[in-house]
Each structure stands twice: as C-alpha cells, then as structure tokens.
Amino acid sequence: MHDLLIANVHLATMLDGYGELRDGAIAVKDGRIAWLGAEADAAPATRTIDGAGAWLTPGLIDCHTHIVHAGNRSSEFEARLNGASYEDIARAGGGIMSTVRATRAAGSEALLHESVPRVLRLLAEGVTTVEIKSGYGLAMDSEHAMLATARRIGAVLPVRVATTFLGAHALPPDYARRSEDYIDAVCTQMLPELARAGLVDAVDAFCERIAFTPAQTERVFAAAAALGLPVKLHAEQLSDQGGAALVARYHGLSADHLEHVTQAGIDAMAAAGTVAVLLPGAYYFLRETQPPPVAALRSAGVPMAIATDCNPGTSPLTSLLLAMNMACTLWRLTPAEALAGCTVHAARALGLQHDIGTLEVGKCADFALWDIARPADLAYAMGFNPCRMVVNAGVPRAPVVSWPQP
Numbered sequence: 017m018h019d020l021l022i023a024n025v026h027l028a029t030m031l032d033g034y035g036e037l038r039d040g041a042i043a044v045k046d047g048r049i050a051w052l053g054a055e056a057d058a059a060p061a062t063r064t065i066d067g068a069g070a071w072l073t074p075g076l077i078d079c080h081t082h083i084v085h086a087g088n089r090s091s092e093f094e095a096r097l098n099g100a101s102y103e104d105i106a107r108a109g110g111g112i113m114s115t116v117r118a119t120r121a122a123g124s125e126a127l128l129h130e131s132v133p134r135v136l137r138l139l140a141e142g143v144t145t146v147e148i149k150s151g152y153g154l155a156m157d158s159e160h161a162m163l164a165t166a167r168r169i170g171a172v173l174p175v176r177v178a179t180t181f182l183g184a185h186a187l188p189p190d191y192a193r194r195s196e197d198y199i200d201a202v203c204t205q206m207l208p209e210l211a212r213a214g215l216v217d218a219v220d221a222f223c224e225r226i227a228f229t230p231a232q233t234e235r236v237f238a239a240a241a242a243l244g245l246p247v248k249l250h251a252e253q254l255s256d257q258g259g260a261a262l263v264a265r266y267h268g269l270s271a272d273h274l275e276h277v278t279q280a281g282i283d284a285m286a287a288a289g290t291v292a293v294l295l296p297g298a299y300y301f302l303r304e305t306q307p308p309p310v311a312a313l314r315s316a317g318v319p320m321a322i323a324t325d326c327n328p329g330t331s332p333l334t335s336l337l338l339a340m341n342m343a344c345t346l347w348r349l350t351p352a353e354a355l356a357g358c359t360v361h362a363a364r365a366l367g368l369q370h371d372i373g374t375l376e377v378g379k380c381a382d383f384a385l386w387d388i389a390r391p392a393d394l395a396y397a398m399g400f401n402p403c404r405m406v407v408n409a410g411v412p413r414a415p416v417v418s419w420p421q422p
C-alpha cells in the first residue's frame with residue numbers, strides 16, 4: 017500500500033520537454049515516487065489527495081543563491097538613481113564590502129532571522145531545493161557562520177539545502193594587495209576546515225578581472241579536487257576569462273552567468289557535461305546589454321539552468337518564477353527550457369540529478385502543484401504565483417510557510 021496518492025492531476029515529468037501526462041496520478045512510498053501513470057490505473061493508498069485538475073511538476077530548484085547575508089543595499093540603489101557615481105558609493109563604504117561588514121557583524125541568530133524571510137518567498141513558489149553560497153564572510157569564522165546558517169535553514173524549514181563554499185568571492189580588505197596570500201588561506205585553511213565540519217557540498221569561485229585570476233581559480237579547484245569536492249564557477253559574467261573551459265576541465269557541475277562565454281568555452285562545457293546556469297536577475301538589475309549566447313548553448317547541447325542569484329548587490333530577487341519569465345523575455349528561452357532550467361537541469365547543476373528534478377519512480381517525492389491551464393503559464397505571468405500545494409519528500413504542505421515554525 018502506498019503512503020500517498022495524488023490523483024486527478026496533469027503531470028509534467030520533465031523527461032523530454034515537459035513530459036506531459038494528462039489525467040494522471042502519482043503515488044509515494046517512504047518519501048519516494050513509487051508509481052505514476054494514468055488516473056484509471058492508480059491503486060488505493062493510505063492517504064489520497066484530490067489534485068482537482070492541477071498541474072504537478074517536480075519541486076522547483078534554485079541552484080544559485082547568496083540568500084544568506086545580512087543587511088541590504090537599497091541605500092546604494094537609491095543613491096545611484098539620485099545621481100551618485102560608483103566612486104561616490106565606494107568612498108562612502110558601499111559595494112560588496114558593506115555586505116561583508118554587515119554579515120561579519122551579525123551573529124548567527126541575526127543571520128538566520130534575516131535570511132529566512134527571503135527563503136520563505138522561494139518556498140511559497142514551489143521551491144523544494146535551494147543552493148546557498150558563502151562568500152560574504154571572507155574569513156574562517158564568518159564563512160563558517162554563513163554555511164552553518166545555510167545548514168540550519170535546511171533543518172528548520174521544509175527545503176533541501178545544498179551548500180557551496182565561495183571563499184574566493186572577493187578580496188577582503190585585510191588582504192589588500194595580497195591576493196595570493198588570501199588564496200593560500202582559502203585553499204589550505206578555510207576550505208579543509210569547513211569541509212571537515214561537513215559544511216561544504218561544492219566549491220565555487222569568482223573568476224573575473226575585478227575578482228580572481230584563472231590561475232588563482234585553478235588553485236581553488238585543485239584544493240577542492242584533493243578533498244573530493246565538486247566545483248562550479250562564476251564565469252564570463254563581465255569579460256571572457258576562459259573560466260568556462262577551466263571549470264569544464266575540472267568536470268565542474270556548472271559555469272554560471274556566461275554572458276561573455278566563447279564558442280571554445282561552450283564546446284568544453286558540452287564535452288564535460290557542465291551545466292550553464294543563467295542568471296537573468298543580475299543581467300536585468302545591472303542593465304547589462306550582452307546576453308548569454310543561448311542559441312549556441314542550445315545547439316551545442318549544453319543543459320541550461322535558471323536561478324535567482326539572490327544577493328543584495330546585483331540581484332535582490334526572491335522569485336524563481338520571475339527569473340523564468342526574464343529568461344524567456346530577455347533571452348528567448350522557451351517556456352519548456354525555462355521550466356527544465358528550474359527542475360531537471362538545476363538538479364544536475366547541483367549534482368543531484370539522480371535524486372530530484374524529474375518525476376521518475378525512485379526519485380525523491382518533491383512536487384509543486386499549480387493552478388494553471390498549461391505548463392507555459394509558469395514562465396508567462398509576472399508577479400503571479402499559482403502554487404497551490406508543495407510536497408517535500410512525500411510530506412504535503414501549504415505554499416506559505418509560517419516562521420518561526422510552531
């Protein structure tokens with residue numbers, strides 16, 4: 017006997033496009049998908065939920081966020097729109113270092129309480145897995161606090177959390193003009209200790225003229241490989257640094273941003289199976305004009321994922337549905353590609369493709385149910401949330417989760 021049967025639903029399995037299965041049902045046993053098929057063939061279960069004609073998709077996956085941080089940068093946003101230059105803002109102590117100062121100053125409790133409301137916005141839209149990066153501590157204790165907070169979010173809220181160590185995000189002021197020394201600290205102190213503490217699922221870096229060089233990035237990747245940890249990379253966001261090919265050489269899970277990636281980078285990603293994580297929120301917020309080469313990625317067969325990149329400086333976005341709409345409107349992804357980008361391909365960007373991202377027997381029973389007429393509605397509407405119900409590992413919940421938990 018199955019534990020749960022959700023009947024009277026249309027399924028988007030996300031196998032081969034939407035993988036539509038109309039007038040279907042899906043059964044769960046021990047938190048995993050035990051059966052799915054035509055409604056007429058469904059066997060009785062301990063508990064049955066009438067889906068009332070809703071669409072049921074895999075739970076959405078936000079595979080690139082900096083959602084744990086303290087403070088925000090709305091004052092900079094406002095100052096810039098009132099005519100302040102980047103130099104004015106930097107002189108006034110703004111930019112990424114203002115988030116680093118705020119995050120270092122916040123205790124663990126404050127970090128949790130500031131971050132949870134942002135995560136709840138994602139959960140209300142059917143998100144069941146979120147990736148959370150460190151990178152605003154840039155020192156052992158504060159990076160530890162960020163990753164421990166990410167793990168706590170996974171423990172106190174109904175969401176699976178994948179953690180990523182992003183120590184090589186920016187050069188902290190205490191290492192000014194000593195970037196090699198900082199990379200030493202990242203590779204020989206921070207990463208090994210945080211990995212030993214069980215806080216690191218993957219390792220990321222920011223390879224860019226304003227951040228770290230390809231050679232420094234490779235040192236981080238080598239340190240990750242020595243610990244058996246997978247890598248991903250903020251690559252080719254503002255300029256071509258050869259980062260996509262570099263992360264592909266390390267069989268990386270993903271190369272993220274990619275507005276300036278070359279064909280050589282795309283070919284290397286295709287050969288390695290590295291996912292392209294596209295982040296339309298940052299492109300929009302920075303008013304960038306060079307779109308990622310979607311047509312070339314598509315024709316090379318590189319899987320494309322979509323994420324919020326939720327962060328206070330360049331993408332204060334907590335709606336994955338809006339990110340899907342932006343990817344379609346700004347970059348001409350199809351609605352099916354956008355939904356695949358938040359399910360099957362996002363799972364692969366986290367190395368979790370064997371467990372989540374599609375509706376298949378044996379996979380974790382993470383679902384979202386939607387009051388929509390067809391799957392394209394998810395990428396079509398802006399600021400509209402049709403999520404009716406969410407299922408985390410076989411446990412149904414309302415989209416809106418209360419905090420603190422009762």
Ligand SMILES: [Zn+2]
Pocket residue numbers: 080081082250325
């Ligand atoms: Zn990012």
